[in-house]
Amino acid sequence: MDKMQQLADTVNKAYTFKGATLPLGKAMLDGQLVDATVSAPLKTMNRHGLISGATGTGKTKTLQVLAEKLSDASVPVLLLDIKGDLSGIAAPGALNDKLRDRCTLLGIDYQPQGYPVELLSLSDGPGVKLKATVTEFGPVLLSKILELNSTQESILSMLFKYSDDHDMPLLDLQDLQKMLQWAANEGKKELGAEYGNISAASVGTIMRKVIALQQQGADTFFGEKSFEVDDLMRISDDGRGMISIVRVADIQDKPKLFSTFMLQLLSELYATLPEAGDMDQPKLVLFIDEAHLIFDDASKVLVDQLETIIKLIRSKGVGIFFCTQNPTDIAPAVLSQLGLKIQHALRAFTANDRKAIVQAAKNYPDSEFYKTDEIITQLGIGEALISLLDEKGIPTPLVATMMYPPSSRMDILSDAEVNALVEKSALVSKYNEVVNRESAYEILNRKIETAKEEAPAKRKAAEQEEKSVLETLGENTIVKSMMRTAGNTIVRSLLGSLGLGGRSRKKGWF
Helix, strand or coil, X not given: CCHHHHHHHHHHHHCCCCCCEEEEEEEEECCEEEEEEXXXXXXXXXXXXXXXXXXXXXXXXXXXXXXXXXXXXXXXXXXXXXXXXXXXXXXXXXXXXXXXXXXXXXXXXXXXXXXXXXXXXXXXXXXXECCECHHHHHHHHHHHHHCXXXXXXXXXXXXXXXXXXXXXXXXXXHHHHHHHHHHHCCCHHHHHHHCCCCCHHHXXXXXXXXXXXXXXXXXXXXXXXXXXXXXXXXXXXXXXXXXXXXXXXXXXXXXXXXXXXXXHHHHHHHHHCCCCCCCCCCCEEEEEECCHHHHCCCCHHHHHHHHHHHHHHHHHCEEEEEEECCHHHCCHHHHCCCCEEEECCCCCCCHHHHHHHHHHHCCCCCCCCCCHHHHHHHCCCCEEEEECECCCCCECCCEEEEECCCCECCCCCCHHHHHHHHHXXXXXXXXXXXXXXXXXXXXXXXXXXXXXXXXXXXXXXXXXXXXXXXXXXHHXXXXXXXXXXXXXXXXXXXXXXXXXXXXXXXXXXX
């Protein structure tokens, strides 16, 4: 049996599954296509995954293909579009010569179609506004984002407790800043009496870190109306899963805000969704483009929190896929949780590049058909190495694959198309209305003003009370007698010190 047939048999055996599948492409060996289709079992798409490769090698199109296949299988999808080039999934693709040649090689008919898309935004850009309140974050998660120490975290927890006990909602960062200012000044005595003393220096540190987060544009994210995760898991009228695209191209230089959003979203999904166990298909699959932005300069606490959520959220029926240039961009603790790995080409232009390729190759199973560290540099555009978990959770053999092309547009929507899509949205009217109900900022301001207005009256009442006490004491006969006795004693003492006392001078003195 020749090697081509041996590979075909291996792939057909390892990549054939009992349940529903997502066809990804055809197997390859030495640049030639093999009669074997590479598919992923729909059941294991909540086991998370990785799409990696150098710029221009086709990883974003692979992401697009996976999103389309999931939508066709009635699985809702959430795309974090960092570069702004995924909006075209809402429009049908266009057949050209290159696409025609690829479809001929793969033996498929190209059927262009657009997909049901909802555009979401973390900023002032077009789309449904994504917001969450400070209270929903809670002191623990917010402390991790702000990288607070244990003392500062305890102070933040105290302020959250105070706001809960006194019906002061912390909705946006303005509320939190006002609470911190009040705690360090007017409210210090009250807080100390009820919950314990706090350090003004620690409060100042928390304030500076809140301002740093604010400088990255977090004001647009914190507030109302809070986005409900159920709206990410909708099915369109034609039965396909809704593809929600978070357009974050304008915050790619703000990793702190991006990490904040990601951590809150994953935490909310985990807290909201019930345990699902083994399912025939996931409830939601999340794709994070340019995933290195989460891990660049991320603290160990943040990475640990992400690792914990990624480990646990699988049981809620949610899959997470990271799309980045090199597997080493992902924290090792997170990388170890990713079942499906799709590796596009890496380029060895420098000695450091070659070292990175050798390191990346170690993330994939050994293969009798390929030298992984060599073939990674030889893959063409739209070709990738694939290894995944089968329905029993066993890794499949590594296989070089020519990927199927997307059916939707491989380009962005125009501004007019974006506006038209937003106008048709059923969620814009629900979330884009400005809400500014009374919260901690207004309540504390009113409390401070009331205290200022009452201060003169309190001082006057204290003075009146003091005067009244003195007058009462002055009319008391016992007090009068005590005062006369004390006065006489003082006078005698003064006269004695001046030599004018009542005693006679001793003899012998001049």
